[in-house]
Amino acid sequence: MNQLLDVKDLSIAFETNEGLLKAVSNVSFQLHENAILGIVGESGCGKSITAMSLINLLPSNAIVSSNQMLFNGMDLRSIDKNKLYEIRGKDIAIIFQEPMTSLNPLMKVGQQITEMIRLHENSTLKEAKQKTQWMMKKVGLSNVKKLYHSYTHELSGGMLQRVMIAMAMICQPKILIADEPTTALDVTIQAQILELMKQLNKENHTSIIFISHDLGVIKEMCTEVMVMYLGYCVEKADTSVLLKHPAHPYTYGLLQSIPNPKKGKSRLYAIPGRILKLSERPKGCPFCTRCKRATEKCRTQLPELQEISTNHFVRCFYPLDHPQN
Amino acid sequence: MRYLLRKMSSVIMTLFLVTVITFIVFEIIPGDPIAAKLGIEADKVQIEALRKELQLDQPLIVRYKDWIGNALKGDLGISIRFDEPVINLIQIRMMVTSRLALIALVITIIIGVPLSIITAKYDNKGIGIGTSIFSQIGMALPSFWLGILMTYLFGLVLKQFIPGRYVPMEQNFVQGLNYLLYPAIAIAIPKIAVVVRYLRNAIMDQTNQDYVRTAYSKGLRSHQVMVRHILRNALIPVITIMGMIIADILGGSLIIEQVFTIPGIGRLLIMGISNRDFPLVQGMVIYIALIVIAINLLVDIMYHFIDPRIKLN
Ligand SMILES: Nc1ncnc2c1ncn2[C@@H]1O[C@H](COP(=O)(O)OP(=O)(O)OP(=O)(O)O)[C@@H](O)[C@H]1O
Ligand SMILES: [Mg+2]
Numbered sequence: 001m002n003q004l005l006d007v008k009d010l011s012i013a014f015e016t017n018e019g020l021l022k023a024v025s026n027v028s029f030q031l032h033e034n035a036i037l038g039i040v041g042e043s044g045c046g047k048s049i050t051a052m053s054l055i056n057l058l059p060s061n062a063i064v065s066s067n068q069m070l071f072n073g074m075d076l077r078s079i080d081k082n083k084l085y086e087i088r089g090k091d092i093a094i095i096f097q098e099p100m101t102s103l104n105p106l107m108k109v110g111q112q113i114t115e116m117i118r119l120h121e122n123s124t125l126k127e128a129k130q131k132t133q134w135m136m137k138k139v140g141l142s143n144v145k146k147l148y149h150s151y152t153h154e155l156s157g158g159m160l161q162r163v164m165i166a167m168a169m170i171c172q173p174k175i176l177i178a179d180e181p182t183t184a185l186d187v188t189i190q191a192q193i194l195e196l197m198k199q200l201n202k203e204n205h206t207s208i209i210f211i212s213h214d215l216g217v218i219k220e221m222c223t224e225v226m227v228m229y230l231g232y233c234v235e236k237a238d239t240s241v242l243l244k245h246p247a248h249p250y251t252y253g254l255l256q257s258i259p260n261p262k263k264g265k266s267r268l269y270a271i272p273g274r275i276l277k278l279s280e281r282p283k284g285c286p287f288c289t290r291c292k293r294a295t296e297k298c299r300t301q302l303p304e305l306q307e308i309s310t311n312h313f314v315r316c317f318y319p320l321d322h323p324q325n
Numbered sequence: 326m327r328y329l330l331r332k333m334s335s336v337i338m339t340l341f342l343v344t345v346i347t348f349i350v351f352e353i354i355p356g357d358p359i360a361a362k363l364g365i366e367a368d369k370v371q372i373e374a375l376r377k378e379l380q381l382d383q384p385l386i387v388r389y390k391d392w393i394g395n396a397l398k399g400d401l402g403i404s405i406r407f408d409e410p411v412i413n414l415i416q417i418r419m420m421v422t423s424r425l426a427l428i429a430l431v432i433t434i435i436i437g438v439p440l441s442i443i444t445a446k447y448d449n450k451g452i453g454i455g456t457s458i459f460s461q462i463g464m465a466l467p468s469f470w471l472g473i474l475m476t477y478l479f480g481l482v483l484k485q486f487i488p489g490r491y492v493p494m495e496q497n498f499v500q501g502l503n504y505l506l507y508p509a510i511a512i513a514i515p516k517i518a519v520v521v522r523y524l525r526n527a528i529m530d531q532t533n534q535d536y537v538r539t540a541y542s543k544g545l546r547s548h549q550v551m552v553r554h555i556l557r558n559a560l561i562p563v564i565t566i567m568g569m570i571i572a573d574i575l576g577g578s579l580i581i582e583q584v585f586t587i588p589g590i591g592r593l594l595i596m597g598i599s600n601r602d603f604p605l606v607q608g609m610v611i612y613i614a615l616i617v618i619a620i621n622l623l624v625d626i627m628y629h630f631i632d633p634r635i636k637l638n
Contacts, residue, residue, distance in 0.1 A: 088541065104540070
């Protein structure tokens, strides 16, 4: 499989009133052609900003550094502005977390999709309009002629998310970043949207970076998973491996908290303790404040990301459930 | 439809009240149109004749009824002072004032909007503070004072125009424009300050919205994002202020016309009032009320066009 994206040691910090806050630390990941890479973690762990940094969409107070950020052999850190504008939308497109606020309220939704086509393809307005309506149908919207001329306040969250997907997919990007595409939606629509994205991945060979805080959803969607905690990559593996042999206590906790109707557990498991603020990051392992197994070593030293079996990385001194342990 | 009906009825009510109030005010304030016209040495017969002609011997209600009856037919009467139909007088002057206001408005927009965009773009403390200080000062400058300053600077020192003179555009377009330009600038400067103050904030608010990030993620360049996405959204909170600015520009021009001796509505109104020329003043009051109503309507319609979330009702 070809590597489409290769990111090494990505770090992101924010200049704020409280000083420099480190939000992402030395995260590395690869995205292969046709793959769906999941990024999972609790709110605030840096999933969105990691993805946004790829095409330079972070606010101006963000400081990004990395050793490498290759897309298709091109270094995204040093490309010129024009190339960046070309890549945005055409090669790498994003579906944002909040469909309600992520579209322009004053522009017809159809026009917002057409704008994308006109920006990257040489087509007449009429062709672009037709293509838009075709795509809107494809993502499961009906009555598209009328819908084309609607505004965001006239559509439901599910419909808006479909519009977002249509917009992101319209130029057949090589990479689609889906930032919690279903969090704002109710369960039945969630399933439909996920199915739709899988289908687009198969048909168009679009690789997807799928961001979620729900391992249950990731399980259904992704080929590989990266688990993040407080800006660190704490575990990374193929989905099947990660599900069978979670090595990091945090991953284990996340797996425990997936609701499972078959087991008929009445109480949902929740990882004890609270999520820390960026300004409170511990010196040692980021997870040590909530980890039952944490020792003095965990509190003072930061474990390295180590490969415990082929393509299975974990950042823990005492990984769980591993043949060698 | 319901919107139009409601709007119409409120327009009619407003006009009715405005005319009644001016009639009453004219009854109360001291001064006499006959003395103003004939002078104090006029003989009794003349005075009586004119009094009859102007129906000043009739009670207020009768006069109002007559006046409104004629006004509804489109006849606003004859000016006492000028012996000319009020409508003609107003129309000629209105041309001058509306040109002045239009030029001032254009200046306000073509300087105010880009200035807001530029100052909003540099979101640093220094420019932020600088902009707010300058806009505070600009807003505090009275138009007439700017007018006097400009008359002195451009008229007397730089000799760009001759103070006290006025050339109509019909006579000489370039000269006419020149004579309206400086007063228009004097009107525009405080208004530019108002526009920058509000529009800059509105733009900065919009820049942090999610849809702007989406626009960038599509590959739009920053000027495209500004023009196609941010600006329209930023204009929404500014439209009402724009309406007030237009009304203000018309109001401001009343004073500026005095400073620059421009024969517009403002000077006509002042002459009308000081001569107690009530048909003239009455007619102008209607005119001005109509303009204010029209601006209100325009603001409503603009809202409707810019913001699809607002339905006229
Ligand atoms: N402009 C900013 N200035 C300061 N801190 C920021 C800024 N943007 C994001 N952060 C911080 O960076 C961290 C990571 O944010 P991010 O949006 O990536 O979280 P996330 O993992 O996507 O969470 P969620 O599941 O809630 O979307 C958060 O703690 C957030 O507070
Ligand atoms: Mg997020």
